[in-house]
Each structure stands twice: as C-alpha cells, then as structure tokens.
Amino acid sequence: MDLIENLANAFAGKEVEKVPAASIVSVALVEGMERTGAGFPESHTNAEKMLQLGESAHRFAGVESINLPFDLAIEAEAMGCKVDLRDANEHIPEIIESPFFDDIESVDLCDDFLSNGRIPVVAEAISLGREKYPDIPMIAGQIGPFTLLGQIVGIEYLMKCLATQPEAVKQGVEICADAVIEVVKAYNTLDIQGDCMYEPSIAADLLPPEMFDDFVTRPLERIAKAADYNMVLHVCGDTTPILNHTLDLGYNGFSFEDCVNVKNANKIKHDLNSNTQLVGNIATDSLFHGKMDSIREETFRALDRGIDILGSSCCVPPGTPLKAMECMVKARDEYYEKGMEVNRERNEADISWTPDYHDVVLPVANIHHMTTIKRKARA
Ligand SMILES: [Zn+2]
Structure with a gap:
C-alpha cells in the first residue's frame, strides 16, 4: 500500500497499513x-x-505528505x-x-x-x-x-x-x-489528496x-460539498464545545488541538454516525521544543484513543526542529512494532464510544511505563 492509498483509506475509514503520519496542517520549518x-x-x-x-x-x-x-x-x-x-x-x-x-x-x-x-x-x-x-500525498x-x-x-x-x-x-x-x-x-x-481549511475564528471563544x-453551518457545508478531494476542517484551541458541529458538516476530516481528548471526539463521532475522520493532535509545544519523550508519549496516546491521521495539533511553528517531526513518525512506527494496534482495535471494537464507555488505563500514559516496555522488548 503506497502512501497515497494509505491516506485515502484513512480518510475513507478503511483499513490502513499504519495510521498516516501526514501533515494536514502547515509544516514550514x-x-x-x-x-x-x-x-x-x-x-x-x-x-x-x-x-x-x-x-x-x-x-x-x-512526514508522509x-x-x-x-x-x-x-x-x-x-x-x-x-x-x-x-x-x-x-x-x-x-x-x-x-x-x-x-x-x-x-x-x-x-x-x-x-x-x-x-x-x-x-x-x-x-x-x-x-x-x-x-x-506522495x-x-x-x-x-x-x-x-x-x-x-x-x-x-x-x-x-x-x-x-x-x-x-x-x-x-x-x-x-x-x-x-x-x-x-x-x-x-x-x-491531483491533490487532501486540503486543509483553516477556520480558527469559529472557535468557541x-x-x-x-x-x-x-x-457558519450552511457556508461550511457548501464548501465541503464543492470539494472533489478529501477536505479537512481545522479549528484551533479547545474545540470540545463545537465537536458536535464540526464532526457533522460533511468534511472528510476534522483537525484539532491536543487539548481535545481524541476519545471524547471519537465518542461524539460515533454518536453522530459521522464519517469525519479525526486528525491531529500532537502538541505544537512538544514539537517546537523538541520534547522527544512527550512527542512519543502523545503519539502513542493519540493512536490508542483512535486518531485517524496523526499530525501536529496546529500549524507547526517554524522554529520546530525537523528531528521533532521525525520523532512523531518514528513513534508511530514503534507503536506498530510493539503491537499496540491491538489496544487500538480493542478500543474501537468495543465500540468503546457508547455512552457508558469507561476510560481504559493507557499502557503508555507516562514515560516510566514506556521505559518498562522498551526493556521488555529487548529481553
Ligand atoms: Zn490551529
């Protein structure tokens, strides 16, 4: 499966080889x-x-785009x-x-x-x-x-x-x-495979x-309908209060920041029976400061919680080191090498996103846990 097909499958909600580590938001470093x-x-x-x-x-x-x-x-x-x-x-x-x-x-x-x-x-x-x-997408x-x-x-x-x-x-x-x-x-x-529409001013604040x-509902829906390719809506900040809108406008993806819980977003998506895929949400702060441990941890967490396309939470700050972006891609690879997609699949199969869904303990919720996993893998 090449990167174009993999990304197309992610947008279509079909099986992917790996969750794409594609940059839907701008990355000009x-x-x-x-x-x-x-x-x-x-x-x-x-x-x-x-x-x-x-x-x-x-x-x-x-980066896969x-x-x-x-x-x-x-x-x-x-x-x-x-x-x-x-x-x-x-x-x-x-x-x-x-x-x-x-x-x-x-x-x-x-x-x-x-x-x-x-x-x-x-x-x-x-x-x-x-x-x-x-x-390449x-x-x-x-x-x-x-x-x-x-x-x-x-x-x-x-x-x-x-x-x-x-x-x-x-x-x-x-x-x-x-x-x-x-x-x-x-x-x-x-011949494009995606397009990000930045709409920061519709944030709840x-x-x-x-x-x-x-x-904004009608004009945003008109735009989504006009696109022959996968169109992603991006809104900055805590978009939790408007997820019931942004996941219901006919976009192929919604890109959101790290302050939004991917699992909550998945629950709302499920309740709406929405085909809008979840895009994001590695903190720009972690990327910008090159906090490799945080990037790795956030990547694992986003994947566990069912992110559909992995990327930065917002436009990547220009001063971000290339190594930080590489770290995100490698953390995604490591996640698959360690077989953690099983956790992801279980989460999704559960349909964990029913109203009585209970939080699962994340196996990689903090860096100490990850160190343990690493040691086991080497033994
Ligand atoms: Zn943003």
Whole structure:
C-alpha cells in the first residue's frame, strides 16, 4: 500500500497499513528553509521554492505528505487586500490594508479573484510536486470563510457586527464562502489528496457555539460539498464545545488541538454516525521544543484513543526542529512494532464510544511505563 492509498483509506475509514503520519496542517520549518535554500518570503511567491520548502518535511523527516502553501493571507490578498510578506524566516505574511475594513456591507468578490495574487503560484507548486512525487500525498490549504471575513473587515469589528448586524455577517460569510469555493474548484482540477481549511475564528471563544448553526453551518457545508478531494476542517484551541458541529458538516476530516481528548471526539463521532475522520493532535509545544519523550508519549496516546491521521495539533511553528517531526513518525512506527494496534482495535471494537464507555488505563500514559516496555522488548 503506497502512501497515497494509505491516506485515502484513512480518510475513507478503511483499513490502513499504519495510521498516516501526514501533515494536514502547515509544516514550514526554518531548518527546512536552511537545508533547501527556500526561505521566506521567496517560498510564498515562487512555485519552485514553495515546493522545495513544502517537500522538506517529507525529505528530511519522513512526514508522509507534502503540504503547501504556508500562510493564510492568500485569499484576502486575491480579494484586494494589501499583504506584507515580511522578510524573516519565522514570520508569516500579514494583511496590512483592506478595502473592506470596518465596512461589512462592502464585502465583495472581484471577477479576477482566482487569477489574482498567489493562487496561481500555489497551483503551479502543487503541479510541480505531483510530477516530482507521484507516490506522495499532496495537501493544499486555504482559509475558512468566517476567518476570511474577520481578516478583511477586522476581527473585532466582526465580533461587534454579530450582535449589531447579524444579517450582514451572514451575507459576508456567504460571499467569503463563495471565494473559498472558487479556490476549491481550482484545486479540484489538480491531483491533490487532501486540503486543509483553516477556520480558527469559529472557535468557541470567538463565535459562541449557540451561534454556530446560524452563522457558519450552511457556508461550511457548501464548501465541503464543492470539494472533489478529501477536505479537512481545522479549528484551533479547545474545540470540545463545537465537536458536535464540526464532526457533522460533511468534511472528510476534522483537525484539532491536543487539548481535545481524541476519545471524547471519537465518542461524539460515533454518536453522530459521522464519517469525519479525526486528525491531529500532537502538541505544537512538544514539537517546537523538541520534547522527544512527550512527542512519543502523545503519539502513542493519540493512536490508542483512535486518531485517524496523526499530525501536529496546529500549524507547526517554524522554529520546530525537523528531528521533532521525525520523532512523531518514528513513534508511530514503534507503536506498530510493539503491537499496540491491538489496544487500538480493542478500543474501537468495543465500540468503546457508547455512552457508558469507561476510560481504559493507557499502557503508555507516562514515560516510566514506556521505559518498562522498551526493556521488555529487548529481553
Ligand atoms: Zn490551529
């Protein structure tokens, strides 16, 4: 089973050789930039450099996908905003001017949206990657509609408008969803295996969960329907209060952070009879600080609890060492070598995710236990 088939099976909820250690969220590391000579900001604007940086986590750390682009300003830029690409490797592009700022009713999608800005660069980089790596999953990415609206009108203003101009917000989100769908349709013509839509602004601390259905369910569902490939929704922070929404929108995957318990998510997924696979959720903090023991432990735990696609909890911080990403992939391999998928299968067969489900004792819940296991394996 090659990596493309393995990832496709994971998205389809079918049997996998190993849970894919693919990066669905962005992984553009300074070490990768140094080793390939493809740094920021060139890798935002030059398709060859974009691919060089995108492929580096696969080449040097064994990550089972190639993920690009690396910033969330592309769609706003194509809608007419001015973007500062910034010059240092750690810094991602920033929107500095918007024609829609503080004026939600002015939000509009220009006719030349798709040919604007860097969308054609991303498409070219994906095509180059497909040619160079016929067997490796290519993962694209773009912003979500509510977050895009917040970017172009200003997030604080948008929060105010939720109360003062709810109808204008709804219309604005739909227009932004139209923009995202344009991008999705353009990506439909490319041979990609997945796509991550970043929608951090629908987190419960920004958009109250009781407003979720009113403001974002329909546009998010429209986007999911438009994609001919596996589409993953990513929301930052503690998404536990909105899992009943995010797992029920028709996405092929939901990517969430380490503060969300994978087992709880699995239970909700089961209750909803959802086909949305669980993606994540190794802490960016562990990855960034290169805490190899924590990465290993979190990987084992996520696998035990039934994660479907293993990866970082959020966009991997640029300063993260490549070794940390490699550690996650190797911990996944070690998990299978030690036969722990039996534990995972038992968890799933139980259907552990019935309402009276009781927590099982995790065999690798702390690092001391893991040391014991290691010794036994050697004896
Ligand atoms: Zn995030």
